[in-house]
Amino acid sequence: MNAHSSELTAVAKGITADELNKFYGGFHALKDFSLEVMPGEFLVLLGPSGCGKSTALRMIAGLESISSGTLTIGDRDVTEVLPKYRDIAMVFQSYALYPHKTVGENIGFPLKVAKMPKAEMEKTILAAANQVELADLLDRLPAQLSGGQRQRVALARAMVRRPSVFLMDEPLSNLDAKLRGNMRAELKHMQSTLGITTIYVTHDQIEAMTLAHRVAVMKDGELQQLGTPKQVYTDPANLFVAGFMGSPPMNFLEGEIKDGVFTGPGMTLTATGYADTAHATLGFRPEDCSVVERGAGQLDARVYTFEMTGDQSLVTFRAGDKPLVVKMPNDFEVAADETAGISLSTSSVCFFDQAAGLRIRPVS
Amino acid sequence: MSAATRRYSLFEPNKIGELSPAAKFALYTFLAAWSLFVLFPIYWLLITSFKTPTAVNNGPFFIPWVDFQPSLHAWRDLFVLDFEDTFRAYTNSIIIAVSSTALSVLVGSMAAYSLSRIEFAPNLITILYFVALLIGSCVAIGVFDADLWLTLAVAVALFFLLARAVGKLYTVRLKNGDVLFWIISQRILAPIVVVVPIYMMFQSVRLLDTHIALILTYAVVNMPIVVWLMYDFFSSIPRDLEESAQIDGATMIMTFREIVLPLSRAGLSATTLLVMIFAWNEYLLALFISTSRAQTLPILVAAMNAGERGILWWTMSVAIIVMIIPVVVLAVVLQKYITKGLLVGAVKG
Numbered sequence: 001m002n003a004h005s006s007e008l009t010a011v012a013k014g015i016t017a018d019e020l021n022k023f024y025g026g027f028h029a030l031k032d033f034s035l036e037v038m039p040g041e042f043l044v045l046l047g048p049s050g051c052g053k054s055t056a057l058r059m060i061a062g063l064e065s066i067s068s069g070t071l072t073i074g075d076r077d078v079t080e081v082l083p084k085y086r087d088i089a090m091v092f093q094s095y096a097l098y099p100h101k102t103v104g105e106n107i108g109f110p111l112k113v114a115k116m117p118k119a120e121m122e123k124t125i126l127a128a129a130n131q132v133e134l135a136d137l138l139d140r141l142p143a144q145l146s147g148g149q150r151q152r153v154a155l156a157r158a159m160v161r162r163p164s165v166f167l168m169d170e171p172l173s174n175l176d177a178k179l180r181g182n183m184r185a186e187l188k189h190m191q192s193t194l195g196i197t198t199i200y201v202t203h204d205q206i207e208a209m210t211l212a213h214r215v216a217v218m219k220d221g222e223l224q225q226l227g228t229p230k231q232v233y234t235d236p237a238n239l240f241v242a243g244f245m246g247s248p249p250m251n252f253l254e255g256e257i258k259d260g261v262f263t264g265p266g267m268t269l270t271a272t273g274y275a276d277t278a279h280a281t282l283g284f285r286p287e288d289c290s291v292v293e294r295g296a297g298q299l300d301a302r303v304y305t306f307e308m309t310g311d312q313s314l315v316t317f318r319a320g321d322k323p324l325v326v327k328m329p330n331d332f333e334v335a336a337d338e339t340a341g342i343s344l345s346t347s348s349v350c351f352f353d354q355a356a357g358l359r360i361r362p363v364s
Numbered sequence: 365m366s367a368a369t370r371r372y373s374l375f376e377p378n379k380i381g382e383l384s385p386a387a388k389f390a391l392y393t394f395l396a397a398w399s400l401f402v403l404f405p406i407y408w409l410l411i412t413s414f415k416t417p418t419a420v421n422n423g424p425f426f427i428p429w430v431d432f433q434p435s436l437h438a439w440r441d442l443f444v445l446d447f448e449d450t451f452r453a454y455t456n457s458i459i460i461a462v463s464s465t466a467l468s469v470l471v472g473s474m475a476a477y478s479l480s481r482i483e484f485a486p487n488l489i490t491i492l493y494f495v496a497l498l499i500g501s502c503v504a505i506g507v508f509d510a511d512l513w514l515t516l517a518v519a520v521a522l523f524f525l526l527a528r529a530v531g532k533l534y535t536v537r538l539k540n541g542d543v544l545f546w547i548i549s550q551r552i553l554a555p556i557v558v559v560v561p562i563y564m565m566f567q568s569v570r571l572l573d574t575h576i577a578l579i580l581t582y583a584v585v586n587m588p589i590v591v592w593l594m595y596d597f598f599s600s601i602p603r604d605l606e607e608s609a610q611i612d613g614a615t616m617i618m619t620f621r622e623i624v625l626p627l628s629r630a631g632l633s634a635t636t637l638l639v640m641i642f643a644w645n646e647y648l649l650a651l652f653i654s655t656s657r658a659q660t661l662p663i664l665v666a667a668m669n670a671g672e673r674g675i676l677w678w679t680m681s682v683a684i685i686v687m688i689i690p691v692v693v694l695a696v697v698l699q700k701y702i703t704k705g706l707l708v709g710a711v712k713g
Contacts, residue, residue, distance in 0.1 A: 063607050084613040097602035102627045109622075161612070259495040 012040040012197045013074035013087075013164040015060065020069035022055050022221075029055045031221045033069070038213075040195045042188070046208040047218035048244070053201045054169055056218070060199060061090050061167050073119050073165060085262060089158035090167040093174065095150050097142040103153050104129070104138035110161040128160040131190070145241065148179045155187070166191070166198040184210060205245050209233065217241045234348075239357040242283050242350060248314065248325045251289075253282045254354065261349065267299035270346060273362030279354035286327040288348040289335060291315050297341030306334055317342065396572070413438055413681035420677050438678035443473060452657075453664040454686070459575055461643040464582035469636050471583070472590025473598075475547070477624070479540050479591070480598040481606075488536040490527050497523055544595060549589035555581075556648045563652050573655045581649055586639045593638070597631030598624070633701040641691055661687045 001206050015037040022030035030052045039041045045053040056211030058064040060071060062083035071079045078086050089110070097106050108125045116124070129135045132152040142150055151171065158166060171187075172180045191198050202208055208215045209229040217224045217232060225237040236242035242250045257280045262271040264282060294300055301317035301324060313332045315322040326342060334340060351360040383391065412420060417440040425431030442450050487592040501519045506508040562581060563572070570579040603625060609619045647662040654660065665687065
């Protein structure tokens with residue numbers, strides 16, 4: 001790499017969002033959104049549609065104005081700065097490829113705008129195209145490419161300028177399932193190779209778990225929890241995060257905690273150290289429990305369905321009107337309509353306060 | 365489904381090359397007959413332009429050198445004897461059609477672009493207040509003989525002083541759709557209905573029978589069409605493209621030049637062609653607003669219908685032929701852009 005092109009390799013910058021708010025008329029789309037992204041970090045904004053994650057991303061990009069709060073990229077306050085001066089690149093869900101420009105022209109557009117000399121530009125375009133294996137398609141128009149190829153063009157265009165921040169708005173959601181898996185791995189590899197700070201928006205929790213250094217879970221314009229994928233999965237801060245993460249999601253049973261014992265419909269479980277709560281919810285992951293003989297577990301229920309997925313078996317019970325899913329090894333079998341016991345490991349269950357939806361932790 | 369996949373209609377006809385000989389023969393026969401049917405009036409026009417008045421009046425003759433002897437009589441009439449009139453009408457038509465089209469396409473497409481990209485929320489009460497002040501001023505000047513500049517000054521002052529306060533009385537916000545509908549509603553009424561006020565307006569500023577009067581009138585009359593058509597074209601360009609260009613560092617002008625303009629070229633070409641044809645062929649408004657100096661070709665053609673010498677079919681044919689040539693040329697030139705634009709299309713994921 002020569003001296004000039006190494007100048008193009010920007011140093012990864014951190015991003016600090018401080019109490020960002022967004023109002024659309026009377027609608028409060030983003031509420032006191034505070035977040036610190038480390039330089040070189042891969043951060044995923046995760047949440048259901050309409051949770052404000054795309055709004056947050058577009059505010060960081062400068063495509064939406066910031067109603068209140070401050071945004072810093074690197075050491076610079078960019079709250080009021082136009083997108084083009086923020087030193088960012090964005091990959092859109094629709095890829096936003098310019099349909100009248102060839103692949104080469106699309107990738108080279110940021111360079112053309114920056115008035116890079118032609119010879120150097122061609123070299124840089126080719127290097128970027130090689131990185132995403134598109135070098136022999138440079139003369140095609142976007143309409144002549146497959147979905148995956150378009151996705152690569154969008155990525156190449158984003159990284160050709162070596163921005164200090166990547167913003168990605170559901171970049172994989174338009175691909176079919178198999179391609180999505182491949183692109184996910186490539187994306188992760190590319191990000192760690194380039195070391196560029198990345199904020200990635202998705203509603204797919206598998207993408208979030210696999211890609212992120214840290215995940216920010218959002219709901220109704222509010223940040224619910226920020227942590228590593230493992231923290232968010234095993235140590236959810238509230239009912240929403242617990243129910244959103246994982247597939248199948250966490251099982252919930254409603255009941256009461258009194259004198260260190262949780263009492264639910266037809267079951268009891270020791271809850272040593274937890275304060276008395278009249279309306280509590282017990283949560284446990286499908287993999288943190290097992291199907292046992294009738295009477296041998298903490299509760300008995302009727303088997304509703306039994307599903308073999310290949311690498312494991314899913315047993316769905318009905319407790320009252322709620323489904324409870326238990327993950328078992330793939331050699332396990334049980335017949336539907338049988339009554340069986342469910343055994344929970346006390347150490348891996350979570351308790352939540354029903355009214356506030358917040359996690360309850362042991363007092364001691 | 366990818367955008368490249370072509371969608372076939374339920375009854376996709378075979379390509380001409382794949383038809384059986386009999387079917388091909390039938391098809392070509394039909395097409396030839398249809399072409400004859402469509403092109404015959406133009407042929408008739410063409411031969412009539414080469415006939416002498418006697419040849420026209422003697423009956424329907426269609427084959428030159430057999431039925432009648434071609435003559436340049438009518439062409440000489442129009443281009444040698446009446447050269448000045450013809451040339452003036454021709455240049456008038458060109459100046460007026462080109463200028464009014466340029467004006468309405470420029471202003472109209474800018475309006476359409478902003479309507480497709482910016483959310484406007486004008487307050488209806490403020491607009492009504494503006495209209496009330498306007499009517500008040502007109503009444504004061506026209507009926508009570510108030511001083512023009514004084515009245516205007518008072519009206520402008522009143523507007524800026526009280527517009528906000530009046531707007532707060534009662535808030536009814538219009539949306540872009542309302543603005544758009546208001547613009548197109550200006551064209552629902554046939555323009556000729558307001559020809560008398562237009563005439564009086566231009567009379568009062570002494571612009572009757574000038575290019576500028578016709579250019580302004582045509583531009584205003586055609587503007588709603590431009591806004592309506594271009595709004596649709598601009599709306600079909602995904603906003604992502606412009607946002608992406610912005611993030612990539614492009615200025616607004618560069619975004620417009622590099623992204624929006626190339627993608628809307630087809631729409632602009634089609635709209636320009638349509639508006640140009642309207643302006644080129646317009647007769648009724650021109651009849652009122654122009655009398656001699658600013659007369660356009662349609663007026664010239666119509667005049668040959670009503671002279672003391674009866675209907676001059678031969679010279680009229682010549683005039684019509686020279687009149688349709690520019691439109692045909694323009695259509696051929698612009699067609700390249702129209703089809704090219706359609707081929708590029710937008711890319712969806």
